[in-house]
Amino acid sequence: METDITKLCDSTICRTYARLPVVFTRGRGCRLWDDKGKEYRDFLAGIAVCNLGHCPENLTKVICEQAERLVHVSNLFYTEPQVLLALELVKLSFGDRVFFCNSGAEANEAAIKLARKYSLTHYGSGRYEIITMRGSFHGRTLATLSATGQEKVQRGFEPLVDGFTHVEFGSVEAVKGAITEKTCAIMVEPIQGEGGVRIPPVGYLKELRAICDERGLLLIFDEVQVGMGRTGKLFAYEHEGVTPHIMTLAKALANGLPMGAMIATEEVAKVFDPGSHASTFGGTPLVSAVALETLRTIANPHFLIEVQRKGEYFIERLRELQKKYGVVKDVRGRGLILAMELDRPGKIIVDKCLERGAIINCTQDAVLRFLPPLVVSLEDIDWLMDQLDELLKEF
Numbered sequence: 544m545e546t547d548i549t550k551l552c553d554s555t556i557c558r559t560y561a562r563l564p565v566v567f568t569r570g571r572g573c574r575l576w577d578d579k580g581k582e583y584r585d586f587l588a589g590i591a592v593c594n595l596g597h598c599p600e601n602l603t604k605v606i607c608e609q610a611e612r613l614v615h616v617s618n619l620f621y622t623e624p625q626v627l628l629a630l631e632l633v634k635l636s637f638g639d640r641v642f643f644c645n646s647g648a649e650a651n652e653a654a655i656k657l658a659r660k661y662s663l664t665h666y667g668s669g670r671y672e673i674i675t676m677r678g679s680f681h682g683r684t685l686a687t688l689s690a691t692g693q694e695k696v697q698r699g700f701e702p703l704v705d706g707f708t709h710v711e712f713g714s715v716e717a718v719k720g721a722i723t724e725k726t727c728a729i730m731v732e733p734i735q736g737e738g739g740v741r742i743p744p745v746g747y748l749k750e751l752r753a754i755c756d757e758r759g760l761l762l763i764f765d766e767v768q769v770g771m772g773r774t775g776k777l778f779a780y781e782h783e784g785v786t787p788h789i790m791t792l793a794k795a796l797a798n799g800l801p802m803g804a805m806i807a808t809e810e811v812a813k814v815f816d817p818g819s820h821a822s823t824f825g826g827t828p829l830v831s832a833v834a835l836e837t838l839r840t841i842a843n844p845h846f847l848i849e850v851q852r853k854g855e856y857f858i859e860r861l862r863e864l865q866k867k868y869g870v871v872k873d874v875r876g877r878g879l880i881l882a883m884e885l886d887r888p889g890k891i892i893v894d895k896c897l898e899r900g901a902i903i904n905c906t907q908d909a910v911l912r913f914l915p916p917l918v919v920s921l922e923d924i925d926w927l928m929d930q931l932d933e934l935l936k937e938f
């Protein structure tokens with residue numbers, strides 16, 4: 544089975560991924576099983592997607608019930624689950640209006656289009672540039688890879704979409720220096736995920752907001768990876784006591800069903816009118832019902848406090864390993880997005896973890912990234928630390 548599936552995959556599906564040699568067939572909570580029945584403990588959650596773990600009972604129930612009732616009718620009509628979800632997102636965030644789509648890239652596309660249209664409406668043409676950060680990741684569509692501050696994502700796909708300026712992440716001065724009469728917005732991840740779990744200095748996001756208010760710019764937070772409870776707050780911006788004009792969500796929004804959302808203040812969102820933007824699948828009754836249940840579960844204060852508690856335990860255990868092994872350059876994170884930066888490539892640790900039945904990730908070559916389901920247990924964390932301890936010893 545394994546050879547069949549992996550070989551057929553490699554010969555029929557575009558080679559856009561370097562896949563690890565496992566065929567998963569089943570999941571439950573923080574556990575996954577492959578086609579040979581081997582059990583794995585998951586510290587990646589499908590890249591910060593399955594925040595409530597795999598196949599949680601309450602979501603499976605919602606999926607089945609909604610699938611029996613209604614799956615899709617298009618946005619030419621009204622449907623209840625979509626509205627209930629939008630109401631909940633508005634209630635729980637800074638925003639007033641929501642646009643639904645199917646992925647992070649699409650949510651960011653919507654944010655970029657909204658920022659441009661807002662600027663055109665209020666300031667006239669020629670003011671369309673968006674300042675984004677080096678090391679950022681905003682998606683793989685042409686506009687979002689142009690917004691992304693990493694050459695490896697852009698190479699081979701030039702010409703890029705015009706209107707993005709990249710500056711050093713974490714530097715207020717760099718942003719100030721890049722603003723011109725063409726600038727309309729600043730787009731930033733509150734914590735860079737794919738870029739290596741990079742956390743900006745305290746006060747950075749607040750200063751960006753102040754600059755935006757002073758210069759008539761829009762502030763866009765890309766919370767595709769760090770939203771939905773990942774950092775121990777429902778949205779990462781809550782840690783800094785600052786709100787954006789626009790925020791994007793995706794990954795964990797429907798716990799594995801594809802969904803993205805762009806949330807904006809009324810003042811900004813009102814420049815979108817019928818025909819401005821669309822998505823055939825955006826906010827179907829099925830994904831909306833699942834996202835609503837996901838959101839209600841995560842937004843529970845008791846749930847979020849548990850995420851914080853587990854995150855503190857996790858990072859403390861990583862710091863113990865840092866003290867013990869010189870190859871560990873840095874340990875950082877917030878809530879349950881955590882990283883251990885090594886002084887050398889970390890791919891071999893990922894491979895060896897997999898052999899031992901632990902799923903972790905490595906980004907930016909040397910940064911081991913941990914994004915467990917938010918329902919991870921302390922016992923699972925301890926078990927992972929034992930594996931890492933043994934692997935770092937041999938490293």
Ligand SMILES: *Cc1c(COP(=O)(O)O)cnc(C)c1O
Nearest residue numbers: 646647648680681682736767768
């Ligand atoms: C994953 C990610 C995206 C892209 O999301 P897709 O659903 O893959 O299009 C955008 N921004 C951030 C911060 C991400 O982590």
